[in-house]
Amino acid sequence: MSTIAEKINTGEKLLPSLEKEQDLLSGSEAIRVIRRKGVDSFSKQGLPARKSEEYKYSPVSLLFKPELALRAPIQSPVLKTRDIDSYRIPQLDAYQITLVNGFFSPELSALQLEDGMISVSSLSTIPAPLVPLFTKHFGNYASIHADPFTALNTAVFADVLFISIPEKKLLDKPIQILNIIHADSPVLISPRILIHVGKGASVQIIENYIYTGKSSQVVSNALTEIVVEEGSRALFYKIQDHCTDLNLISTTQVLQKTGSHFDTHTVTLSGKWIRNNLNIVPDGEHCETHLNGLFILNGAQHTDNHTLVDHRKPNCESNQLYRGILDDKSTGVFNGKIYVRPDAQKTNAYQSSKNMLLSDEASMNTKPQLEIYADDVKCSHGSSTGQIDEDALFYLRARGLSIDSARALLMLAFARDVVNTIRIDALRTEVERLIEKRLTK
Amino acid sequence: MHMLSIKNLRAGIADKEILKGFNLEVKPGEVHAIMGPNGSGKSTLANVLAGRSDYSVTDGEVKFNGKDLLELSPEDRAREGLFLAFQYPVEIPGVSNINFLKTALAEIRQYRGLAPMEAKDFLKLIKEKQALVELQGTLANRSVNEGFSGGEKKRNEIFQMAVLEPTLSILDETDSGLDIDALRIVANGVNKLRSKDRSFVVITHYQRLLDYIVPDFVHVMFDGKIVKSGTKELALELEEKGYDWIRKEQGEKIEA
Numbered sequence: 300m301s302t303i304a305e306k307i308n309t310g311e312k313l314l315p316s317l318e319k320e321q322d323l324l325s326g327s328e329a330i331r332v333i334r335r336k337g338v339d340s341f342s343k344q345g346l347p348a349r350k351s352e353e354y355k356y357s358p359v360s361l362l363f364k365p366e367l368a369l370r371a372p373i374q375s376p377v378l379k380t381r382d383i384d385s386y387r388i389p390q391l392d393a394y395q396i397t398l399v400n401g402f403f404s405p406e407l408s409a410l411q412l413e414d415g416m417i418s419v420s421s422l423s424t425i426p427a428p429l430v431p432l433f434t435k436h437f438g439n440y441a442s443i444h445a446d447p448f449t450a451l452n453t454a455v456f457a458d459v460l461f462i463s464i465p466e467k468k469l470l471d472k473p474i475q476i477l478n479i480i481h482a483d484s485p486v487l488i489s490p491r492i493l494i495h496v497g498k499g500a501s502v503q504i505i506e507n508y509i510y511t512g513k514s515s516q517v518v519s520n521a522l523t524e525i526v527v528e529e530g531s532r533a534l535f536y537k538i539q540d541h542c543t544d545l546n547l548i549s550t551t552q553v554l555q556k557t558g559s560h561f562d563t564h565t566v567t568l569s570g571k572w573i574r575n576n577l578n579i580v581p582d583g584e585h586c587e588t589h590l591n592g593l594f595i596l597n598g599a600q601h602t603d604n605h606t607l608v609d610h611r612k613p614n615c616e617s618n619q620l621y622r623g624i625l626d627d628k629s630t631g632v633f634n635g636k637i638y639v640r641p642d643a644q645k646t647n648a649y650q651s652s653k654n655m656l657l658s659d660e661a662s663m664n665t666k667p668q669l670e671i672y673a674d675d676v677k678c679s680h681g682s683s684t685g686q687i688d689e690d691a692l693f694y695l696r697a698r699g700l701s702i703d704s705a706r707a708l709l710m711l712a713f714a715r716d717v718v719n720t721i722r723i724d725a726l727r728t729e730v731e732r733l734i735e736k737r738l739t740k
Numbered sequence: 741m742h743m744l745s746i747k748n749l750r751a752g753i754a755d756k757e758i759l760k761g762f763n764l765e766v767k768p769g770e771v772h773a774i775m776g777p778n779g780s781g782k783s784t785l786a787n788v789l790a791g792r793s794d795y796s797v798t799d800g801e802v803k804f805n806g807k808d809l810l811e812l813s814p815e816d817r818a819r820e821g822l823f824l825a826f827q828y829p830v831e832i833p834g835v836s837n838i839n840f841l842k843t844a845l846a847e848i849r850q851y852r853g854l855a856p857m858e859a860k861d862f863l864k865l866i867k868e869k870q871a872l873v874e875l876q877g878t879l880a881n882r883s884v885n886e887g888f889s890g891g892e893k894k895r896n897e898i899f900q901m902a903v904l905e906p907t908l909s910i911l912d913e914t915d916s917g918l919d920i921d922a923l924r925i926v927a928n929g930v931n932k933l934r935s936k937d938r939s940f941v942v943i944t945h946y947q948r949l950l951d952y953i954v955p956d957f958v959h960v961m962f963d964g965k966i967v968k969s970g971t972k973e974l975a976l977e978l979e980e981k982g983y984d985w986i987r988k989e990q991g992e993k994i995e996a
Contacts, residue, residue, distance in 0.1 A: 688830075688832075690830045691830050691832045691835075693790075693792055693793075693814060694826065694829070694830040694832065694884075695832070695835075695840065695844075696791075696813070696814040696815045696818070697790050697791070697814050697815075697817075697818055697823075697824050697826075698818055698840070698841070698844040698900060698904065699815055699818035699819050699844040699845075699847050699848040699851075699904065700815060700840070700843055700844050700847055701815050701847060702813070702815065704843055704847065705815075708835050708840060708843065709832070709835065711834070711835075712832065712833060712834025712835045712883075713834065715834045716834070
């Protein structure tokens with residue numbers, strides 16, 4: 300019997316195989332319909348071809364060369380609370396949620412929720428009153444036609460983590476999601492998350508990507524949809540550390556309603572091959588959006604940040620700030636797309652991407668892409684790629700700093716543009732510590 | 741014994757020789773002023789001594805407290821007690837003045853086999869030295885030289901010098917771009933650090949600074965070497981007659 304993975308590779312129709320595997324089609328009728336559409340769409344698109352403009356600098360063929368199983372064991376029996384404690388952030392009091400291979404694990408989570416607080420559930424445990432909310436939003440924003448990996452996730456996701464923050468709820472402490480991938484053999488894991496931030500609510504979410512397996516042929520194709528309702532505020536931090544050897548496609552699709560505020564950080568410190576798709580649609584007036592990114596790469600690491608801000612309504616502001624430090628033979632990509640549609644007058648959209656290359660063999664591809672169809676807007680972008688400032692390096696050495704500490708200090712200063720915008724103190728301290736550790740060899 | 745001994749130093753940038761057999765000997769506690777017209781090689785001398793790799797040394801030797809200075813990395817020169825106050829201090833956004841000084845001091849102490857300084861002692865030191873150069877606390881805490889005025893940058897150099905307490909300080913045109921108040925503050929900072937163990941090489945274009953920092957010796961540099969040495973009166977003579985006097989004298993020498 301040919302595996303589904305082979306069919307993915309060869310672009311054969313997925314549906315017949317999927318139908319045979321009942322567990323892959325679990326969920327309500329509504330879920331089955333959504334899944335079926337994902338299967339169809341992926342079958343039509345297949346994996347991005349070499350010529351694909353969107354994946355030009357991040358070819359995926361090698362990732363899918365090995366035969367990938369479509370599921371890892373439902374939950375890994377070997378993981379205990381103490382195994383994952385080290386991934387918690389020191390001094391951070393947070394609601395703890397743990398996903399293992401895409402499955403919500405209540406045992407490894409620490410929530411202690413009271414009535415009227417947030418709701419956290421998996422596909423099979425959504426509280427009845429919240430089912431309509433889930434059905435209304437799930438799969439509605441990330442377009443399966445726009446990206447084959449969105450279609451693929453929709454076709455084969457195992458579980459859904461559904462977080463709902465009720466209207467006007469101002470959450471007292473952050474939510475930390477440990478998105479753990481644990482597999483020792485080649486497998487495709489498809490974590491899926493839906494976060495709904497109710498009107499006038501406020502939430503801070505930290506998502507840590509963690510890989511604890513041994514194989515370097517594991518692919519995680521994660522998809523998160525976030526709905527930020529009218530007048531609400533969401534801070535979303537994606538931390539990609541502890542994921543050496545992982546291949547990761549991480550797509551975040553955000554819908555912002557009128558007067559909402561969305562602030563996000565993508566920090567990449569480890570990972571073998573990472574593609575971050577960050578698509579934000581401010582679909583209401585007076586929205587504010589901040590996209591911050593920092594990646595520090597070495598060895599043969601590859602990280603690709605694709606951002607899209609689709610301004611559809613007037614009077615919105617978006618701001619992108621990306622910084623990258625690349626050493627050895629690492630490669631990086633930043634592709635920042637800004638659409639300003641005809642109705643989106645008075646849009647303010649900014650983008651800045653700066654990169655530092657530490658070796659002759661490292662490379663960075665940067666592409667700002669501004670498409671503006673309204674005439675009364677302020678948009679600008681700036682990008683640069685350069686080396687460490689030799690004058691500054693000499694200045695510091697002339698004061699007695701070793702070349703290594705001087706370099707680390709300068710790189711840290713460069714990274715600080717982004718780190719300083721992290722609003723959770725304990726997280727900022729932790730990121731700074733991780734960067735320092737990473738930069739002082 | 742000499743603290744600094746430079747013999748027949750030849751150095752340049754790319755193929756251009758700038759220092760053409762430079763000699764200088766400095767004993768502990770002495771202040772030497774090096775004056776000279778633009779392009780005579782004063783700043784090259786400062787940069788070569790601090791170890792900037794853009795310059796290559798082709799001949800000669802430099803001993804610093806008996807050690808071969810030219811063999812040392814820039815950081816080891818600093819750890820041995822050499823300090824260069826830059827003519828153009830670099831702005832380093834994102835690197836805090838205090839934090840970098842703390843790291844510098846820690847690495848210098850480690851090199852000398854001294855125990856790390858207690859945090860409270862460090863803060864006390866910083867406060868004391870800030871007062872010395874009348875540098876506001878806010879400036880000391882900001883990123884290195886970022887957005888500083890010309891005078892603030894120079895005062896920050898002297899502040900760093902005061903914190904690191906070098907045995908030999910080279911002041912590369914520290915007076916350039918300073919108004920009279922800033923000049924007085926900078927000079928005052930230097931004077932307070934003068935002692936029988938500490939030496940200074942003050943590179944300057946104008947005599948003005950030497951009214952405030954009174955040198956033991958004045959040297960005139962021309963075309964890559966010292967052509968005239970004397971006491972502080974030589975500076976006054978230069979001020980009066982200008983560098984043309986030296987040029988003429990040198991020209992005559994070459995012709996003869």
